[in-house]
Amino acid sequence: MELLVDTWQWLAEPARWQPTVRNGIPYRIGEHLWVSTVAMLIAAMASIPAAVMLAHYRRAEAWSSSVVNLGRAIPSFGLIVMFWLLASRSEISTQFWPLVAALIALAMPPMFTNSYTAIRSVDPEVLDAARGMGMTDAGIVRHIELLLAAPIIAVGIRLAYVQVIATTAIGAIVTDGGGLGRFIVGGFAQGRGGWPMVVAGAILLALVTLLVDRTLHFLEGRLVSAAGVGNTLAATEVATGAAG
Amino acid sequence: MAASTRPLFEWSWLVSNLDRVGAAVVQHLVLTVSAVIIGLCLSSALAAWCLRHPSRYRRVIEASSLLYTVPSLALFALLAPIVGLGYINATIALVSYTVLILVRNIVTGILQVPGDVVEAAIGMGMTRRRILWTVEVPLALPVIVAGVRIATVTVIGLVTVTALLGLGGLGQLILSGFRVLPPFPTLIVVGTGLSVVLAIAFDLVLLGVQRLATPWQQA
Amino acid sequence: MIRLEHVTKRYEGGQAPAVEDLSMVIPRGELVVLVGPSGCGKTTILKMINRVIEPSSGTIYLDGAETSTFAPHVLRRSIGYVIQRVGLFPHRTIADNIGTVPMLLGWDDDRIRRRVEELVALMGLDSELLDRYPQALSGGQQQRAGVARALAADPPVLLMDEPFGAVDPVVRTRLQGELLDLQQRLHKTIVLVTHDIDEALRLGDRIAVFSEVGRIEQFASPEELLARPASPYVDEFLGAHRTLRRAGLLRLDAILSRKAMPADAVQPYQDDAGLPRLASSATVRDALDVLLAGKHQAVIVTSGDVTVHVAFDDLRAALE
Numbered sequence: 001m002e003l004l005v006d007t008w009q010w011l012a013e014p015a016r017w018q019p020t021v022r023n024g025i026p027y028r029i030g031e032h033l034w035v036s037t038v039a040m041l042i043a044a045m046a047s048i049p050a051a052v053m054l055a056h057y058r059r060a061e062a063w064s065s066s067v068v069n070l071g072r073a074i075p076s077f078g079l080i081v082m083f084w085l086l087a088s089r090s091e092i093s094t095q096f097w098p099l100v101a102a103l104i105a106l107a108m109p110p111m112f113t114n115s116y117t118a119i120r121s122v123d124p125e126v127l128d129a130a131r132g133m134g135m136t137d138a139g140i141v142r143h144i145e146l147l148l149a150a151p152i153i154a155v156g157i158r159l160a161y162v163q164v165i166a167t168t169a170i171g172a173i174v175t176d177g178g179g180l181g182r183f184i185v186g187g188f189a190q191g192r193g194g195w196p197m198v199v200a201g202a203i204l205l206a207l208v209t210l211l212v213d214r215t216l217h218f219l220e221g222r223l224v225s226a227a228g229v230g231n232t233l234a235a236t237e238v239a240t241g242a243a244g
Numbered sequence: 245m246a247a248s249t250r251p252l253f254e255w256s257w258l259v260s261n262l263d264r265v266g267a268a269v270v271q272h273l274v275l276t277v278s279a280v281i282i283g284l285c286l287s288s289a290l291a292a293w294c295l296r297h298p299s300r301y302r303r304v305i306e307a308s309s310l311l312y313t314v315p316s317l318a319l320f321a322l323l324a325p326i327v328g329l330g331y332i333n334a335t336i337a338l339v340s341y342t343v344l345i346l347v348r349n350i351v352t353g354i355l356q357v358p359g360d361v362v363e364a365a366i367g368m369g370m371t372r373r374r375i376l377w378t379v380e381v382p383l384a385l386p387v388i389v390a391g392v393r394i395a396t397v398t399v400i401g402l403v404t405v406t407a408l409l410g411l412g413g414l415g416q417l418i419l420s421g422f423r424v425l426p427p428f429p430t431l432i433v434v435g436t437g438l439s440v441v442l443a444i445a446f447d448l449v450l451l452g453v454q455r456l457a458t459p460w461q462q463a
Numbered sequence: 464m465i466r467l468e469h470v471t472k473r474y475e476g477g478q479a480p481a482v483e484d485l486s487m488v489i490p491r492g493e494l495v496v497l498v499g500p501s502g503c504g505k506t507t508i509l510k511m512i513n514r515v516i517e518p519s520s521g522t523i524y525l526d527g528a529e530t531s532t533f534a535p536h537v538l539r540r541s542i543g544y545v546i547q548r549v550g551l552f553p554h555r556t557i558a559d560n561i562g563t564v565p566m567l568l569g570w571d572d573d574r575i576r577r578r579v580e581e582l583v584a585l586m587g588l589d590s591e592l593l594d595r596y597p598q599a600l601s602g603g604q605q606q607r608a609g610v611a612r613a614l615a616a617d618p619p620v621l622l623m624d625e626p627f628g629a630v631d632p633v634v635r636t637r638l639q640g641e642l643l644d645l646q647q648r649l650h651k652t653i654v655l656v657t658h659d660i661d662e663a664l665r666l667g668d669r670i671a672v673f674s675e676v677g678r679i680e681q682f683a684s685p686e687e688l689l690a691r692p693a694s695p696y697v698d699e700f701l702g703a704h705r706t707l708r709r710a711g712l713l714r715l716d717a718i719l720s721r722k723a724m725p726a727d728a729v730q731p732y733q734d735d736a737g738l739p740r741l742a743s744s745a746t747v748r749d750a751l752d753v754l755l756a757g758k759h760q761a762v763i764v765t766s767g768d769v770t771v772h773v774a775f776d777d778l779r780a781a782l783e
Binding site (some may be wrong): 003009069070072073074075076077078081082085088089101135162165166167169171173174181185188195198199201202203205208209210214 | 249256277310313314315316317318319321323324325393394397400401404405407408414415418419420422429430432433435436439440442443447
């Protein structure tokens with residue numbers, strides 16, 4: 001329990017909380033969220049519109065549902081190191097983009113399949129009625145499909161985000177950054193003496209992840225009541241592929 | 245910058261180090277299979293408990309979702325002061341990740357068995373136990389196996405991270421390839437590649453098991 | 464055969480009981496229909512007979528023995544049970560489905576196989592369906608398979624809960640007819656629940672009409688019900704055209720006995736050659752329909768070596 005006391009002391013050190021300190025907590029949290037968010041934005045832009053369009057036009061059905069399974073088969077750790085390897089053999093700096101590239105590659109498959117499935121599961125009768133009223137394809141996508149699928153897509157984004165945050169921490173192994181992962185990995189390297197930092201880092205990482213998760217969950221709830229649809233427990237099941 | 249770089253893949257190395265690679269694969273599989281099996285047993289018990297009282301299900305899902313959200317690195321680190329670094333640490337963490345997926349799939353699987361089928365079974369005079377094992381479980385199997393597939397593939401990926409705890413497996417190959425100077429790409433490529441191959445292989449085998457166990461769906 | 468004494472079913476939540484102090488007797492070998500609006504408790508009563516629902520109080524006797532003295536699953540194996548959506552096991556072949564109760568009772572495989580083939584022939588199902596799975600069958604075929612399954616162990620009692628509700632009207636009519644034929648051959652004690660009064664009138668030897676509060680308003684034969692409804696509720700429940708519907712239940716056989724004449728003594732009645740002929744199994748209503756449609760004053764009805772003229776007044780007299 002001495003460890004708990006040491007951990008608390010480590011966390012309570014005021015110098016760590018100065019925003020300007022490079023190895024301080026605010027800096028690391030900011031770094032962590034920056035890397036994660038950049039990766040998520042790019043991944044979302046690359047996967048969601050494409051998935052929505054393919055789903056709307058009913059193309060690539062078998063492939064689209066299996067993409068997420070393929071993505072799951074790729075180990076995050078291996079991918080990070082692979083990208084780092086490729087960067088180190090070329091002129092690219094290994095500090096930022098290799099990690100982000102790996103994160104993007106990891107975030108895309110679940111968001112893609114999730115968005116695809118969400119659009120496909122829109123009630124065909126509603127679409128039928130819309131077409132019958134003379135709506136164009138663009139109109140249907142914008143005014144119907146996206147609105148009805150939004151809660152499920154939001155769940156997919158949240159789950160991918162959580163995964164990216166977790167994987168960013170592992171990035172600390174191959175970079176000088178890696179946000180909160182730095183504390184964990186760095187603390188490990190220090191042996192016994194570094195354990196307070198390890199535990200503190202782990203607690204901070206867990207808390208930040210939960211915070212992001214709950215915030216996004218809350219926003220989802222607002223989205224659900226705005227769109228007036230479904231329940232998010234069911235949406236989560238679609239997103240994590242619970243029914244297969 | 246880097247010293248002389250090694251080629252991305254050295255076939256000769258692989259051939260002469262098959263035993264080392266093989267050992268890593270075995271270690272990886274031991275961790276994976278034990279975690280999934282323990283996870284399945286635990287989840288079945290939890291699912292059975294949840295099915296008796298629907299309100300428990302919601303709470304169990306919330307609790308395991310919470311655990312699922314905690315990054316693996318953090319979970320390993322938090323467990324370390326309690327159980328040290330090693331198989332127990334890794335297994336506890338891995339099992340907790342499988343629980344969310346498996347409990348949800350087992351419960352959903354059993355609940356989606358058509359109500360009229362169960363009602364007919366009761367009315368014909370089948371005992372509750374017989375109904376569970378000869379009607380509900382077989383009909384829930386597709387959904388349950390789908391969950392086992394997802395859990396297995398996920399765990400195979402997570403096991404690579406356990407290399408940071410000092411455990412073996414394919415993650416150790418990756419780590420070794422990375423920590424040496426100059427970096428040894430073959431180790432990294434083999435470690436990552438085999439992890440993908442294992443994941444796909446298990447997925448396909450389990451899919452095959454599912455198909456074999458549900459002949460009425462192929463008709 | 465089945466006797467219910469002061470049976471009550473109360474659910475938690477404090478609302479009115481689903482069934483209150485019900486007593487009735489279902490005679491052996493009869494097809495008794497429980498009919499009434501949704502929520503009147505008729506399905507609850509049915510399910511209390513095989514203890515899928517346990518009564519809160521009261522006793523139910525099956526062939527003299529109290530049903531509560533048996534283990535529930537043992538009791539149910541001696542009672543056939545047919546439900547609306549059938550509930551065939553999707554993961555078992557039709558043959559396995561039908562043979563379920565015999566299997567539970569420990570019959571040997573040969574005996575089960577023979578019985579299954581017997582039932583399939585009885586129900587008019589193609590024997591090549593035996594090795595198929597339920598998904599491959601049409602709605603009507605599945606219903607027949609469900610009934611075969613219920614009859615497999617040859618139970619004396621059959622419980623049927625809206626058995627024909629899930630099929631389309633054409634198939635429903637056919638299945639009703641098949642049930643009547645089956646009952647002619649097997650003489651089981653059948654309790655059937657339906658909300659469709661016409662189905663009740665067609666199938667039942669006796670009908671129990673329930674009001675919304677779960678009370679029996681009348682328990683009588685279809686003819687009795689239509690001729691003398693016991694209360695305004697029953698009257699309204701029966702709907703319009705009671706006399707015409709009674710006419711549809713009354714076969715011309717009944718009139719033959721009053722007006723019998725040997726065939727060679729048939730007397731010409733105006734233009735005899737043009738009079739329409741009807742079988743004696745036709746109903747009074749069929750005869751009325753023919754008379755209303757054409758310009759004839761009578762129809763000719765033959766049964767065996769007996770032939771009669773039946774005129775409109777004769778038909779009216781039959782309905783008194």
